[in-house]
Amino acid sequence: MSNADRCVNIADLEREARRRLPAPLFDYIAGGSDDEVTLKRNVSAYDGLAFVPNFVRDIRTLDLSCTVLGRKLDWPLILAPTGMSKLFHQDGEKGVAQEAERAGAGYSLSTMGTASIEEIAATSRGMKMFQLYPLNDPGLNRAIIQRTREAGFDALCVTVDCIVAGNRERDLRSGMTVPPKLTLSSIAKFASKPAWCIDYLFGDAFSLPNIGDSNSHGSASTLTAYFAEKMESNITWAMLEAIAREWGGPLAIKGLQSPQDALLAANCGASAVVVSNHGGRQLDGAAATIESLPAIVDAVGGRMEVIVDGGIRRGSHMAKALALGANACMIGRPYLYGLSAFGARGVRRSLEILRSELERTCALLGCATLAELTPDKVQPVNEWRSHSGTADRDAISLRQIVR
Numbered sequence: 001m002s003n004a005d006r007c008v009n010i011a012d013l014e015r016e017a018r019r020r021l022p023a024p025l026f027d028y029i030a031g032g033s034d035d036e037v038t039l040k041r042n043v044s045a046y047d048g049l050a051f052v053p054n055f056v057r058d059i060r061t062l063d064l065s066c067t068v069l070g071r072k073l074d075w076p077l078i079l080a081p082t083g084m085s086k087l088f089h090q091d092g093e094k095g096v097a098q099e100a101e102r103a104g105a106g107y108s109l110s111t112m113g114t115a116s117i118e119e120i121a122a123t124s125r126g127m128k129m130f131q132l133y134p135l136n137d138p139g140l141n142r143a144i145i146q147r148t149r150e151a152g153f154d155a156l157c158v159t160v161d162c163i164v165a166g167n168r169e170r171d172l173r174s175g176m177t178v179p180p181k182l183t184l185s186s187i188a189k190f191a192s193k194p195a196w197c198i199d200y201l202f203g204d205a206f207s208l209p210n211i212g213d214s215n216s217h218g219s220a221s222t223l224t225a226y227f228a229e230k231m232e233s234n235i236t237w238a239m240l241e242a243i244a245r246e247w248g249g250p251l252a253i254k255g256l257q258s259p260q261d262a263l264l265a266a267n268c269g270a271s272a273v274v275v276s277n278h279g280g281r282q283l284d285g286a287a288a289t290i291e292s293l294p295a296i297v298d299a300v301g302g303r304m305e306v307i308v309d310g311g312i313r314r315g316s317h318m319a320k321a322l323a324l325g326a327n328a329c330m331i332g333r334p335y336l337y338g339l340s341a342f343g344a345r346g347v348r349r350s351l352e353i354l355r356s357e358l359e360r361t362c363a364l365l366g367c368a369t370l371a372e373l374t375p376d377k378v379q380p381v382n383e384w385r386s387h388s389g390t391a392d393r394d395a396i397s398l399r400q401i402v403r
Contacts, residue, residue: 002345004338004342004345004348005349007341007346007349007353008353009314009353010334010350010353010354011313013337013341013346013349013350013353014030014337016337016340016342017029017088017337017338017341018030019341020193020195020196020340020341021088021196021340022180022193023174024171024174024175024189025087025176025196027170027171027174027176028170028171028174028176029088029333029336029337029340030170031169031170031171031281032166032168032279032281032284033166033167033168033169033281033282033283033284034166034167034169034284034285035284036284037280037284037285038277038280038283038284038285038287039279039281040280041280041288041291041311042277042280042288042289042310042311043288044288044311045288045291045311046311046314046316046317046320047381048380048381048382049290049320049378049379049380049381050378050379050380050381051319051320051361051364051378052377052378052379053364053365053377055366056366058368059362059366059367060368061368062359062362062363063368063369064076064358064359064362064369064370065370066327066328066370068127068272068305068307068328069106069127069129069154069155069250069252069271069305070154070249070250070271071106071127071155072127073104073106073127073328074105075105075355075358076318076322076326076327076370077103077105077106077318077328077330077331077351077355078107078108078129078307078329078330079096079100079105079106079107079108079331079332079335080108080309080330080332081108081109081111081113081129081157081159081332082332082336083110083112083113083114084112084114084178084206084208085113085114085336085339086115086203087114087200087206088336089199089339089340089342089343090199090203090204091339091343091344091347092339093110093113093114093115093120094115094119094120094123095339095347096335096344096347097115097120097123098123098124098344099335099344099347100124100347100351101124101125103352103355104126105126105127105351106126106127106128106328107120107124107126107127107128107129108129108131108330109128109129109130109131109153110210111131111133111135111144111210111211112133112210112211113210114204114206114208114209115209116209116210117147117151117210118147119209120151121151121152121153127154127155128152128154128155129153129154129156130144130148130155130156130157131159131254132144132145132148132156132157132158132243133159133162133230133231134158134160134231134235134239134243135232136230136231136232136233141243142246144210144211145243145246145247147210148247149247149248149249154249155249155250155251155271155272156243156247156250156251156252157251157252157254157274158240158251158253158254159255159278160235160240160253161254161256161277161278161282161283162231162255162278162282163231163232163235164231164233165231166281166282166283166284167284168281174189180200211230237264237267237268240253240265240268240270241268241269244268244270245269250271250272251271251272252270252271252272252273252305253265253270253272253273254273254276255274255276255282256273256275256276256296257275257277257286257287257292257296258296259296259298259299259300260299261273262299262300262304262306263299263300266300266304270304271304271305272304272305272306273296273300273304273305273307274308274330275292275293275296275306275307275308275309275326276289276308276309276310276330277289278310279309279310279332279333280310288310289309289311290308290310290311290317290324293306293308293321293324293326294325294375297324297325298325305327305328306326306327307327307329307330308321308326308329308330309329309330309332310330312331312334312354313334314354314357315353315355315356315357315358315359315360316357316358316361317329318354318357318361319358319361319362319365319373319377320378322373323373323377323378324375324378325375331354334350335347335351337350365377
């Protein structure tokens, strides 16, 4: 049994990632903005939903397949776009894309990926989506879209919630830079993780090949400076309509949290909305994505697909999101923890864990297909407690009458 196989849940992979990564890099993955209220709420909000199972059902054959953004998936999962994956392990985005294909899940490549659009196209035949941060250079945006189309990607995903960088205080304290730089204050943190240092020093040189000249980014002293320099701070619905026309294929808009914005996304030509608060890394104090999901599902009324991103650490979390109307789920940190700890093998283990948990949850709910995973399978915990208390009182009264 490999070390990865000894991990039985995502929390185990997180601990292994912390053990291998230098502290600034682990905090970059795990951290959020400001007081990290939204980061924590994304996860804890799932505990506010209770399952309502139905038994005496035929669950001998489970079919969790679905079609998302025009491609069939074996189960409703897309690996979210995460930047700079080679910083965490040299297997990087290519290893992640290969494992997504192996697992029958979708994969999203980030604008800030350390593998190129063309490399991922050559690596994976699975469902592939490119995530575009609108940049303040329209010509560069068009060039990226053209490369994505020519590489045969299935969908384009435009992220709209990074018009300014979130206040990620862990990164400020640790001095996290892109790429990492050794300073007097950080050298001990890196030197204490020799496995990572060897991997990084003898691996491929750091680059961001999806944004023009990859050698121009070493001067970016911090993530905040990078965002300030390159990101478009005036994203408009007209711009998104133009991107939809330029792309001409399935389009997701990521980072929306309100029903009104979801409707506007549908009107501008989007095929899907990704309900996301950037993993709690942007606006602190925003609602958990699972809390935002039902109103957005109701608002779009089937006009577009709804994908939920943020806080998923268990297959049971996926089941709750799907029951509330999501067509698919996205994960970022769970697979990054696996990648950081064990490379591509860790990514594989993270997907094995989540799929096993999702299948087990569906079986115990009495759901053999995703179509059977309906809103009545979950209810708020407070409502359940209220109903449970009423039922208990009724049962006591009935026993007294019988006597």
